[in-house]
Amino acid sequence: MYNLLAVSYGEIFLKGKNRGSFEQKLIEQIRFSLKGFKDVKIYKDLGKVFIETMHENDMDNIIEKVKKVFGIVLISPSIKVDKDIELIKEKTIELFKFLSNNQEIKTFKINTRRSDKTFPYKSMDFSAIMGGVILEAFPNVNVDVHNPDIHIYIDIKHYAYISSEKIKTVGGLPRGTNGRALLLLSGGIDSPVAGYMIAKRGVEIDALYFHTYPFTSERANEKVKELAEKLEEYCGKIKLYSINILDVHKAIKQHCREDETTILARRFMMRIAEKIALEQGIDMLITGESLGQVASQTMKSMAVIENAINIPILKPVIGMDKTEIIDIARQIGTYDTSILPYDDCCSVFAPKNPVIKPKLQSILKSESNLDIEGLVEKAYSTLEII
Ligand code: ATP
Ligand code: MG
Numbered sequence: 001m002y003n004l005l006a007v008s009y010g011e012i013f014l015k016g017k018n019r020g021s022f023e024q025k026l027i028e029q030i031r032f033s034l035k036g037f038k039d040v041k042i043y044k045d046l047g048k049v050f051i052e053t054m055h056e057n058d059m060d061n062i063i064e065k066v067k068k069v070f071g072i073v074l075i076s077p078s079i080k081v082d083k084d085i086e087l088i089k090e091k092t093i094e095l096f097k098f099l100s101n102n103q104e105i106k107t108f109k110i111n112t113r114r115s116d117k118t119f120p121y122k123s124m125d126f127s128a129i130m131g132g133v134i135l136e137a138f139p140n141v142n143v144d145v146h147n148p149d150i151h152i153y154i155d156i157k158h159y160a161y162i163s164s165e166k167i168k169t170v171g172g173l174p175r176g177t178n179g180r181a182l183l184l185l186s187g188g189i190d191s192p193v194a195g196y197m198i199a200k201r202g203v204e205i206d207a208l209y210f211h212t213y214p215f216t217s218e219r220a221n222e223k224v225k226e227l228a229e230k231l232e233e234y235c236g237k238i239k240l241y242s243i244n245i246l247d248v249h250k251a252i253k254q255h256c257r258e259d260e261t262t263i264l265a266r267r268f269m270m271r272i273a274e275k276i277a278l279e280q281g282i283d284m285l286i287t288g289e290s291l292g293q294v295a296s297q298t299m300k301s302m303a304v305i306e307n308a309i310n311i312p313i314l315k316p317v318i319g320m321d322k323t324e325i326i327d328i329a330r331q332i333g334t335y336d337t338s339i340l341p342y343d344d345c346c347s348v349f350a351p352k353n354p355v356i357k358p359k360l361q362s363i364l365k366s367e368s369n370l371d372i373e374g375l376v377e378k379a380y381s382t383l384e385i386i
Contacts, residue, residue, distance in 0.1 A: 001056075001077075001079070001095070001098045002056065002059050002077035002078060002079065003052060003053055003054070003055075003056050003059065003079075003080075004050055004051065004052045004053075004077070004078045004079065004080050004161070005050065005051040005052075005059075005062065005063065005066060005075050005076065005077055005078065006048060006049075006050055006075065006076040006078045006155070006161055006163060007026075007030070007048065007049040007050065007051065007066070007072050007074075007075055008048070008072070008073050008074040008075070008076070008166075009022075009023075009026060009049070009071050009072055009073055009174075010071075010073050010171070021177070022071070022173075022174060022177055023044065023049060025071070025174040025175060025176045025177055026049060026069070026071045026072070026174040027042050027044075027049060028174075028175075028176070029069050029070070029071070029174055029175045029176075029236055030042055030049070030051060030066060030069055032236050032237065033065045033066065033068065033069050033233065033236075034051070034062060034065055034066070037053065037055075037058055037061070037062060038054075038055065039053060039054035039055060040052070040053050040054075040058075040062070041053075045157040045158050045159060046115040046116065046157040046158060047115065048115075048155075048157065050078075050080075050161075051066065052080070059077065063075065063077070063167065065233070066169070067167065067169045067170060068169075068170055068233050068234050069169070069170070069174075069234075070170060070171070070172035070173060070174055070175060070199065070200050070202065070234065070235075071171075071172060071173050071174030071175075071177070071202070072169045072170070072171075073168075073169060073171055074166045074167065074168060074169060075166075075167050075169055076153065076163040076164075076165060076166050076167070077163060077165055077167075078155075078161045078162060078163040079091050079094075079095060079161070079162045079163070080159050080160070080161055081159065081160050081162070082159060082160070083116070083119060083156065083158075083159060083160050085129075087160075088130070088154065088160050088162065089130070089133050091162055092130055092133065092134065092152060092154070092162055093133065093134070093137050095152065095162055095163075095164065096108075096134055096137070096138060096152065099150055099164055100138070103149070103150075104149075105138075105141055105149045105150055106140075106141060106142065106149055107141065107142050107143065107144035107147075107148045107149050107150075108131075108134060108141055108142075108143065108144070108148050108149060108150050108151070108152060109131075109143060109144060109145050109148040109150075109151050109152070110127040110128075110130045110131045110134070110151075110152050110154065111127060111151055111152070111153050111154070112124070112126040112127045112130070112153075112154045112155075112156065113153070113154070113155045113156065114126070114156045115155065115156060115157045116156050116157055116158065119156045126154065126156075127154075130152070130154060131143050134152075150164055151164060152164055170200070170234070171200070172199075172200035172201060172202065173200070173201055173202030174202055175199065175202065175203075175204055175235065175236040176202065176204050176236075177202035178201055178202030178203045179202075179203055179204070179283060179284075180203065180204040180205070180206065180280070180281070180282045180283070181198055181203050181204075181205060181206075181282060181283070181284045181285065181286050181314060182205075182206050182207070182208055182273055182276060182277045182280070182282045182284070182285050182286065183195040183198070183205050183206065183207045183208070183285075183286040183287075184207075184208055184210075184269065184273055184285060184286065184287045184288075185207040185208065185209050185224055185227065185228065185240070186209070186210075186224070186288070187220055187223045187224050187227065187338065187340070187342060187343075188288065188338055189288075189322075189325060189326060189329050189334075189335065189338040189339070190288030190289070190290060190293075190317055190325055191286075191287065191288030192227050192230070192231055192288075192329065192332070192334040192338060193288060193316075193317055193325050193328045193329050193332070193334070194286050194287060194288040194289075194314075194315065194316050194317050195207065195231055195235065195286060195288075196231060196234055196235065196328065196332050196334075197316035197317065197328075198286050198314055198316055199231070199234060199235035199236075200234070204235075204236070205231070205235045205238055205286070206238065206239045206240075206241065206280060206282060207224075207228050207231075207238050207239070207240045207241070208240075208241045208242075208243065208272075208273055208276060209221070209224045209240065209241070209242045209243070209386075210242075210243050210244075210245045210269055210272075211242060211243075211244060211245070212244065212245060212246040212249055212349070213244055213246065215246060215349075216342070216343055217342055217343075219342045220342040220343060221242065221386075222342075223337060223340050223342050224240070224242075225240065225386055226337050227334055227337050227338065228240045228386075230332070230333050230334050230337060231332075231334065233333070234332060239385060240385070240386040241276060241383060241384065241385055241386070242382075242383070242384045242386055243272055243379055243380070243382055243383055243384075244379065244382035245265070245268065245269065245272070245379050247375060247378050247379065248265060248268045248375050248379055249261075249265060249349045251370055251371075251375055252264045252265055252268075252349075252370070253349065255366075255369040255370055256366040256367075256369060256370070257362075257366055258351045258352075258353075259351050259353055259354055259355045260351075260354075260355055260358060260362070260363060260366055261349060261350075261351045261354075262295065262296045262350060262351060262354045263296060263301060263304055263305060263354075263355065263358045263363055264363065264366060264367065264370075265349065266296055266305045267304075267305055267307075267308035267363070267367070268308075268372075268375065268376065268379070270285070270305060270306065270308050270309045270313075271308055271309060271372070271376050272376055272379050272380060273285050273309075274309040274310070274311050275376065275380060276380075276383070277311060278311070283311065283312075284311060284312045284313065284314050285309075285311060285312070285313045285314065286313070286314045286315070286316070287313055287314075287315055288315075288317055288325075289302065289315045289317070289318060290315075290317050290318060290319075290320055290321075290322070290325065291318050291319065293322065295354040295355065295356045296354065298356050298357065300356070300357045300358060301355075301356065301357075301358055303360075304358045304359075304360050304363055307360060
C-alpha cells in the first residue's frame with residue numbers, strides 16, 4: 001500500500017539557523033541507514049522530511065532501519081498524491097479499504113493539516129468534506145471525533161499526504177548535532193550501551209579498544225568489531241581504534257603491588273584514551289562504568305582513576321542496575337555478541353584481591369616505579385584503525 005514514509009522530529013529546540021543543519025544531519029543519517037536499499041529518495045516538503053521508495057516491498061525493512069535513526073520521533077507510512085481534490089478522495093477511499101481489510105472499523109476521524117495556505121479549503125472544512133466522502137463510500141461506519149477506531153491524516157503541503165498509522169521511533173537528536181566523544185569499547189555488556197546512550201543525544205562516536213594480543217585472541221578483536229557494527233545501526237559510522245596495552249600490563253606486574261594493578265592499568269588506559277581524543281579534536285570520553293559493579297567502579301576507585309587525566313568522562317550507565325543495562329543491550333541488539341566468551345585484556349591480568357578503596361598517594365608511589373610517558377608512547381605506537 002505504502003511507498004512513502006513521513007518523518008516527524010522533535011521541533012521544540014529548532015529555531016532559526018539550527019533547523020537547517022539539524023534537518024541536513026538527520027537526512028545524512030537516514031541516507032546512511034538506508035544505504036543497502038535501491039531507488040530511495042529523501043526530500044523535504046514544507047518542514048517535514050519524506051522517504052520515498054520505488055519498491056513497495058522494501059517498505060517494512062526501511063521502517064525497521066529508520067526506527068533506529070536518532071532525532072526522529074514518529075514515522076507515518078503514507079500515500080503521496082498531487083493536490084487534486086478528486087485524487088485525494090480516490091486515494092483516501094483506497095486507504096480506508098486497505099485498512100478495513102486488516103481490522104474491523106466502526107468509527108473514524110479525519111484530521112487535515114494545511115501547511116500550504118494556498119490550498120482552497122480550510123483544515124476543518126476539508127476534514128468535513130472527506131468525512132462525507134468516507135461515509136458515502138462505507139455506509140456502515142460512523143464519525144467519532146473523540147475515540148475513533150482509526151484516524152486518517154491528510155497533510156497538505158506541495159503534495160497531499162494521506163496516512164493513518166504513527167509509529168513511535170527511538171527519539172534523541174541527529175548524529176553530529178552535539179559534537180564527538182571517544183567511547184572506551186570493551187567486549188562487555190555495558191560499554192556498547194553507554195555508547196548508544198550518548199550517541200542518542202546527537203554525539204558522533206569514535207571507539208577505542210584495548211587488547212593484550214597475543215594474550216587475548218583474534219576472536220576478541222572480532223567481537224569488538226561486531227559490537228561496533230551493531231552500534232553503527234544507531235550511531236552511524238564509527239571509527240574504531242585499537243591499542244595493544246600488553247607492555248603496560250607487563251610493567252605493572254613486574255614493578256607494582258598486585259592488588260593495585262587494575263587501578264594502575266585503568267589509569268594508563270585513560271591516559272592513552274585522552275591522548276587519542278585530544279589528537280582527534282574530541283572533547284570527552286565515554287565508559288560503561290556503573291557505580292559499585294566491580295572493585296574498580298567504587299567511588300574511591302573511579303576518583304583515583306580519573307585523577308590521571310584532565311578531560312571529562314561521561315558515564316551514562318553509572319546509576320543503572322545490571323538488569324537495566326541488559327534490557328537496553330537486548331533492545332539494541334548488542335547483548336548476544338557481548339556475552340560471547342572471548343576475554344578482553346583486563347580479565348587476563350586481573351588481580352585476585354583488587355583494592356576497593358585505593359589511596360591516591362599509594363598509587364602515585366607505585367607509579368613512580370614506572371616510566372609513565374615511555375609506556376604511554378609505546379602503547380600509542382601500536383594504534384591501529386580497524
Ligand atoms: P563492560 O561490560 O563495558 O566491559 P565492565 O563491567 O566489564 O564493563 P570494566 O571491565 O571495569 O567493567 O570496564 C569499565 C569500563 O572501562 C568499560 O565499560 C569500558 O568503557 C572501559 N573498558 C574496560 N576494558 C576495556 C578495553 N579492553 N578496551 C576499551 N575499554 C575498556
Ligand atoms: Mg569489561
